[in-house]
Amino acid sequence: MNLMPTGRRLWQAVARGRTRLMGPEHGGPRARAPGIRRRRTRWIWVPVGGALVVGGSMNFATPTQVGPIYKFEENPHEDIDELPLTYDVTRIQRYWDQRPLEVVARTAQIMRAFVPFLSQVFLWEYLIRGKIRHHAGLQKKYAIRLRQILTDLGPCFIKLGQALSIRPDLLPSSVLFELQKLCDAVPSFPTEDAIQMIQVELQQSVDDLFHDLTPSTQPVAAASLGQVYQLTLKDEHRSRVAVKVQRPDMLASVLKDLYIMRKLAQTIQGIKSVLTHQRPYDVALLDAFASASLMELDYVSEAGNQERFIRELEPKMRGQIYIPRVFPDLTTRKVLVTEWIEGRQLAKSSPEVINRLTPVGVQCFLIQLLETGFFHADPHPGNLLVTRDGRLALIDFGLCAEVPLPDTQVMTVTIVHLMQGDVGGLIQDAIALQFLPADVNVGKLQPELQKVFDSAQLAMEAEFRQEQLAQTQYKAVVTRRKRFMAVSYDLNKIFFEYPFLVPDYFALITRAMIVLEGIAVTGDPGFDLFNSAYPYALKRAVSLFGVSNMSQIAQEAITHMRKKALLSN
Numbered sequence: 001m002n003l004m005p006t007g008r009r010l011w012q013a014v015a016r017g018r019t020r021l022m023g024p025e026h027g028g029p030r031a032r033a034p035g036i037r038r039r040r041t042r043w044i045w046v047p048v049g050g051a052l053v054v055g056g057s058m059n060f061a062t063p064t065q066v067g068p069i070y071k072f073e074e075n076p077h078e079d080i081d082e083l084p085l086t087y088d089v090t091r092i093q094r095y096w097d098q099r100p101l102e103v104v105a106r107t108a109q110i111m112r113a114f115v116p117f118l119s120q121v122f123l124w125e126y127l128i129r130g131k132i133r134h135h136a137g138l139q140k141k142y143a144i145r146l147r148q149i150l151t152d153l154g155p156c157f158i159k160l161g162q163a164l165s166i167r168p169d170l171l172p173s174s175v176l177f178e179l180q181k182l183c184d185a186v187p188s189f190p191t192e193d194a195i196q197m198i199q200v201e202l203q204q205s206v207d208d209l210f211h212d213l214t215p216s217t218q219p220v221a222a223a224s225l226g227q228v229y230q231l232t233l234k235d236e237h238r239s240r241v242a243v244k245v246q247r248p249d250m251l252a253s254v255l256k257d258l259y260i261m262r263k264l265a266q267t268i269q270g271i272k273s274v275l276t277h278q279r280p281y282d283v284a285l286l287d288a289f290a291s292a293s294l295m296e297l298d299y300v301s302e303a304g305n306q307e308r309f310i311r312e313l314e315p316k317m318r319g320q321i322y323i324p325r326v327f328p329d330l331t332t333r334k335v336l337v338t339e340w341i342e343g344r345q346l347a348k349s350s351p352e353v354i355n356r357l358t359p360v361g362v363q364c365f366l367i368q369l370l371e372t373g374f375f376h377a378d379p380h381p382g383n384l385l386v387t388r389d390g391r392l393a394l395i396d397f398g399l400c401a402e403v404p405l406p407d408t409q410v411m412t413v414t415i416v417h418l419m420q421g422d423v424g425g426l427i428q429d430a431i432a433l434q435f436l437p438a439d440v441n442v443g444k445l446q447p448e449l450q451k452v453f454d455s456a457q458l459a460m461e462a463e464f465r466q467e468q469l470a471q472t473q474y475k476a477v478v479t480r481r482k483r484f485m486a487v488s489y490d491l492n493k494i495f496f497e498y499p500f501l502v503p504d505y506f507a508l509i510t511r512a513m514i515v516l517e518g519i520a521v522t523g524d525p526g527f528d529l530f531n532s533a534y535p536y537a538l539k540r541a542v543s544l545f546g547v548s549n550m551s552q553i554a555q556e557a558i559t560h561m562r563k564k565a566l567l568s569n
Contacts, residue, residue: 086291197246265283370412
């Protein structure tokens with residue numbers, strides 16, 4: 001059976017589910033510049049709001065959007081250097097175990113927000129009424145309230161909501177779709193504080209570094225962890241640069257929230273291990289989220305990621321993409337200076353430009369996924385630009401992930417199995433990728449998955465016929481969206497009934513796939529990511545496993561292409 005967009009639907013549905021303390025030479029704690037004082041700022045609480053572009057985006061700031069988002073202590077920690085710069089569970093626990101009053105105060109604030117909500121959802125709606133288990137409208141109602149709670153509690157909880165929004169193995173689709181509206185676009189903090197941060201970190205006056213940074217300068221973008229300025233360096237080239245500055249005192253606040261979240265995750269996992277047969281995942285999920293959050297706070301790590309992409313990815317793309325250069329001498333853990341890219345967002349470009357660059361984006365993504373094993377895990381629309389000379393530019397490398405080499409090989413074959421509609425092969429791939437345990441009841445699972453795939457295949461063929469008769473794509477796109485919702489619902493039910501567990505890096509991969517396809521369909525409503533990826537995946541599979549082992553698959557590829565041509569004529 002041939003499976004083109006249906007395979008993509010499966011993966012989309014799945015989606016809706018430095019290790020040492022650095023010194024001054026690496027962007028870590030450093031002495032203050034002579035004559036520069038660290039100003040102590042009194043913070044106030046300001047709620048955060050917004051709407052989501054999947055993966056998060058930065059918000060264009062205005063003068064009226066100035067203010068902090070955390071209520072920090074009036075007396076900052078004098079021993080802040082004891083906190084790790086990476087996710088070190090032992091050190092984080094030791095630090096906050098010694099500060100019980102601070103932890104209790106923040107925990108009380110969190111509990112006041114969550115306890116009434118969770119009591120109503122689980123005790124009343126789930127256990128007593130039981131209606132919420134299967135009522136999508138009721139699920140959406142409480143998902144809206146959950147989104148607001150996460151937003152009010154600040155960036156750490158906003159990012160937690162975003163992480164959960166791509167986990168269909170944990171939450172039903174109606175909740176996932178609502179959490180995807182979360183946004184980490186927040187009010188900017190005062191430029192005076194940004195200047196102070198830059199001067200302390202770089203040990204130089206901003207007047208010696210930039211032509212155009214003053215207290216009245218407004219950031220061009222702001223997010224939960226930092227904000228960006230477009231400035232001109234005082235160098236011989238008058239280089240235009242993007243200067244990313246971290247919010248003050250973020251490390252202690254974020255680590256405190258992560259410490260509390262992990263305690264909660266340990267408690268939940270312990271209870272679930274006693275009462276259910278689910279595979280334990282709560283602490284591991286929190287640790288993966290926390291590690292990614294800490295990586296985003298380390299701009300030295302981000303600069304390293306960016307330079308690695310320049311070395312490994314740009315040569316393979318042969319001039320079709322561009323990655324801005326880093327200024328390492330002006331980069332620390334809290335300040336990142338890179339080349340400024342003049343360009344329009346790919347998602348906001350003309351259909352002609354999108355159609356021209358979509359194959360470049362697909363190839364770029366597949367090389368990361370199937371060859372280099374190191375991929376950009378946050379390719380939201382704001383991070384994909386079109387340069388003045390028409391190339392695809394990638395920016396913002398704070399969140400990147402490694403794919404184990406054996407998994408890259410399995411995923412290569414998985415793409416082929418998806419296109420073939422080989423459900424048995426997909427289940428074996430899921431076991432190899434640790435989506436499923438080795439002792440899963442394949443005999444019971446395969447018929448249920450096959451039924452979903454067969455139904456989707458019949459709907460897809462009817463859609464093609466409708467599109468050809470109507471000679472328009474609009475109605476077909478509407479039909480496709482409805483069919484995707486139905487497939488997602490059916491698959492989510494299977495995910496809850498069987499011990500599926502999406503690997504952490506795979507949730508990031510699928511988010512990237514959804515963003516890339518979402519941009520592509522604005523230029524071509526009939527675009528299918530897996531159909532576009534199939535030739536490359538087949539070629540890669542042949543190079544990995546040899547022609548003899550892939551001969552049958554190659555023959556099926558010819559059949560697949562012929563059938564597609566017949567449907568298009």
